[in-house]
Ligand code: GDP
């Protein structure tokens with residue numbers, strides 16, 4: 001039995017749904033209110049990936065900043081994957097994704113020198129008042145080196161597990 005330990009970062013503007021996402025994925029629950037994350041917090045999830053492989057995921061959820069902030073290199077150290085999240089009802093949270101991705105690529109790389117696998121998640125797709133079109137997300141995702149993008153709803157538990165599986169699959173394939 002092999003056990004992989006994967007440090008995964010979850011970044012994006014405040015209110016995108018990062019803490020809800022981690023909580024939903026790790027404990028299966030959705031709560032309406034959370035304490036603002038102070039500093040950095042991490043949660044662990046253990047997956048039986050295949051007959052012979054286990055995956056221990058360390059999900060790093062960052063502080064409740066409203067807008068993009070440059071993160072310290074220490075935070076990125078040892079990361080093997082990243083989730084960049086925005087809220088489809090907030091075009092400013094979408095625009096910030098460019099900065100989050102650039103900061104990641106500037107400060108972190110895999111031990112083999114390749115960029116960190118990164119998935120773009122468009123959260124709150126249960127809401128009607130969208131400000132970001134699927135066409136612009138698709139173009140942005142391709143132009144900025146994301147492995148893929150997915151629409152999710154943490155509230156309705158749509159694509160949460162699928163998105164993490166896709167990311168873990170990519171991480172394991174580039175190791
Ligand atoms: P963070 O600042 O990125 O950690 O965001 P939070 O997880 O604290 O969520 C911010 C707000 O968005 C909270 O009120 C959540 O209940 C809400 N929220 C998170 N995910 C969803 C979702 O999928 N749909 C809807 N409608 N609200 C969500």
Ligand code: MG
Pocket residue numbers: 018019020036037061062063064
């Ligand atoms: Mg939070």
